[in-house]
Amino acid sequence: MISVSMTVNGKAVSAKIDPRTLLVQFLRENLLLTGTHVGCDTSQCGACVVHVDGKAIKSCTTLAATCDGASVVTIEGLAHDGALHPMQEAFRENHGLQCGFCTPGMIMSAIDIVNRKGHDLDEHTIREELEGNICRCTGYHNIVKSVAAGAHAMAPK
Amino acid sequence: MYAFAYQRPTTVRQVQSALGKHDDAKLLAGGQTLLPTMKQRLASPSAVIDLGHVAGLSAIEKKGRNIVIGAMVRHADVATSDLVREAIPALAALAGGIGDPAVRNRGTIGGSVANNDPSADYPAALLALGATIVTNKRKIAADDFFQGMFTTALDDGEIITKVSFPVPAKAAYVKFPNPASRYAMVGVFVSKKGSDVKVAVTGASNEGVFRAAGLEAALKAKFNAKAVEGVAVDGSNFISDIHGTADYRANLVNVMTKRAVTKALGK
Amino acid sequence: MSATGIGAPVRRKEDFRFITGKGQYTDDINRPGQTHAAFLRSPHAHATIKKLDISQAQQAEGVIAVLTGDDLAKDGIGGLICGWMIHSKDGSPMKAGSHPALAQGKVRYVGDHIAVVIAETLSQARDAVEKIHVDYELLKPVIDMAHATDSGSPVIHDVSPNNQVYDWHLGDKGATESAFAKAKHVTRLDIVNNRLIPNAMEPRAAIGDYDSGQDAFTLYTTSQNPHVARLVLSAFIGIAPEHKLRVIAPDVGGGFGSKIFIYAEETVCVWAAKKVGRPVKWTGDRTEAFLADAHGRDHITHAEMAMDDKGHILGLRVKTKANLGAYLSTFSSCVPTYLYAPLLSGQYNIPAIYVEVEGLYTNTAPVDAYRGAGRPEATFVIERMVEVAAREMGQDPAAFRRRNFIKSFPHQTPVIMAYDTGNYGASMDLALEMADYKNFGKRKRDSAKKGMLRGIGFSAYIEACGIAPSAAVGSLGAGVGLWESAEVRVNPVGTVEVLTGSHSHGQGHETTFAQLVSDRLGISIDQVAIVHGDTDKVQFGMGTYGSRSGAVGMSAISKALDKVVAKAKKVAAYALEASEGDIEFKDGRFSVAGTDRSLAFGEVALQAYIAHKFSGQELEPGLKEGAFYDPTNFTFPSGVHICELEIDPDTGVTRIDRWTAVDDFGNIINPMIVEGQVHGGIAQGVGQALLEGAHYDANGQLVTASYMDYCMPRADDLPSFDIGMTTTPCTTNPLGIKGCGEAGAIAAPPAVINAITDALGHEQIAMPASPQAVWRAAQKSLHKLAAE
Known part of the structure; x- marks a missing residue:
């Protein structure tokens, strides 16, 4: 067992874990933050995307041990004081989800896209940038709309 | 995943000593290949040595006429580095097309190069740009480094610390991604420096990344897309799988080369 | 139309929990004292088990139990069942081989379940699985269904010595032969409908829990139909009687058919919970999903269509081999028969049809319903045939279709179905206009200038949804009726709970069902809760599949709402001291006709519960009504989709440039949700056509067992879609709904x-039309062009 400490959604956490614990397991099993999902074994579906030190990563392909000292944000950490993050709001407003299983990873990736590519995103860019997130329900049509709308809404007013 | 011991050294010397202490230790760089392999129980290292805290492996520098990239530099950082984008835009573009955005935020150049996956992108860049791989022990020319699928010139206990790229006059990388995995089914990196032209191909061959002599000769004669037309690509040792037979991959090598040349010429 | 009533694009009520990470999927649930299960699966496609040694695994760290097929047999736990009896041409019943939840002496596909390890942690369970030693005697596998019945083929189930499950037919053979005798042109085509793997993003999972105090089981599972799961687990598998078994399907992350079925894993988890005296949790990983979820499609077909000299269709002859895999899954037998052949008339007036279907065993994963289930296979046959026939006869494919459209309704096809209504010409007109069909030639020339091949393809589909009239499916062999139930509970303050036997796993029932209530009772959707997915809460239901939840599930709610309103009128009559006949209900208020006396819905609800005004009368207190709705016919959604695409002949890459979809779903509750269903359906259909295909090698190893090799549609594989609607309401259900989930x-x-073959100029391309396949086909086109 090894010790890890990190900040998750603004709160300091630490635990003794088996070194083979993946970040997603640490979040789901140790912290009961079950909004982050696992949809594949090969780092392709993106249901597990969270932010580590401000960057989107696949928590199913990251050891919790390597996040020692890091700041992690999950889907549960986006809304503040009851107010949804603009990207969450955009997914709801544009029907960017159906079964909801890929949605947390989609939203975390979408915010990362905006952080890297800005607030004015064309359809082509959004589709390319979503390469690491698979959705089986929506055909992506409304996800693309959601990301574009969310990007605009995230722009400083 | 099988159980393992976790080590977190902070210097290359400590890494070396940790490697010496465990029989089948694995170095963990970005982990984007190693961890999926371990999750599938296809690898069972006794120890995992995390390079994430090792000093001196994360810089991108311009040294003379070379761009030098630390082994732990993430793909996303190469893709967005002003230095790289200015000096070797093709390399920045290649890094920006590896995996997906989340993978690029973790995966590293050192990990990719050391693994030498036959479908990885970086090895094509190293070969075509005539890069030098710097380890804790020596410097190895790319031509000597890649020795076939998942095989490199690295000795036991040898650790890549950086990769040095000479700046070309013109270069471009074009890949044809496998429709399912999005790894390169064929990726062609073309570079030109003076009269020298190098063409490196990844994804296609059972022997891993290689330089395509026939295409290089044709492009040395005339550096344009037309020169490649009709140049036969020997697919006899190419990969054949459900996504592409050897002859299809051979065709793609030709087509991707043409497109890379056109791109290198800025057309 | 009110802001939240029928027809309003209401934003979904369920979304808040999903976008904030508060959804409750099965794997998110943890029971106190929970253990973890891992399955040993067969690495071989076909083998007998000579020896199974679990002793080392039993001793491994953290292991609580290792259970095998022998333990199941000792406990009298029955095998998995197939609930739809199909009879062959000769009247003999289908040959259903036994399907134990853990192998009993033989394994029949890679991924077949042999044993389960239950341990303190998942890692320990997986470690111990590797310590089970199996001595296999390998048998030659049957992989290629085309040769499954060859003499000398290995026998998969003793009950079927030639690996045939049934040899079934439908239609009038003699009339069809006469039609072909009169034909001026016959179109012939060999068609493969590729095998797909459903890949709902949430892998299947199950938690079995046993309460020894109550002697009762609870199963949390990723199910589209928890009541049917309980019925099968109780009545057939024998876990426990129904009143001692509660099945809960919480939030479910997509299903597409694959979560209809009752699988080995949930059976084992719930059974094992009692054996080990602790909750047992299993969560599949993606590899297990690839290996052991029921796959879809997988037909090979030869079809022939007869036309007169003008291009009127005279007859259709279809012969299909359907791969059912190694075992019959819960509903597999009906998919290539009654969900397939009755749809082969398409939107067309075809006087004579004869269909033969052979169901076959192979050493591959079981094949069952996957989004559309039989109807995509039928539509692929008829729409390819029609397109090719038009081309062969030199006719415009749109005009050819229009010539053969059914134009008067109701229409009885020669293959069971009686279409109640439709307006196929209207969908075609709108689709042609939206797709700018008239300028396609110019776009094709522009593409050619860039060296690209452009093509356009049509699909005028029909499906049978609203599954299904119980008497009809009963006469065809179904073991269950396919009605739906609903209960509407009005609380004293006027809020409403609707208990439904439908199950939502992405369809948005919490919103659309609430819209119906809002519309009928004049209350806000915020005052309505939809309760589903728990057999202890909802009395019974048949679940969600076959685009049935709107047409059947909501019709049941509608019926219950009628009863609620009828009773509420009686209550209002007492409360307002008027005669019942004078009470009018409109916009959420009960009023006495011709007066200004009225009560809001909530006030009447309160009166119903305090019962002061009618105490001692015949009227019972309370306001709660239930209904069962059994449809009188299938519903028949239809439409026209037009795909326009460009092929790069150098690489074979196909890029979809435009997608026009014009659908006729009858009346629509929430157009936003309906469009979303269409988008998702198209993506899966494009996936089948261009990207997806399960591939077994000759030894029966699944080559496409991860996203590395099974190509899932990603955002950049697809365009945005142009969606249009025409509306001819269904005439056989109270809401006029047809269903939209599979279209x-x-x-x-x-x-x-059809678009790819249009671009290529020849018909030789199979699905998935991968870049490699299209490149090869394009080389033929280029040679053909050069020759011309």
């Missing part, structure tokens, strides 16, 4: 392939 997946594959 896209049914319509899309032939549209894509």
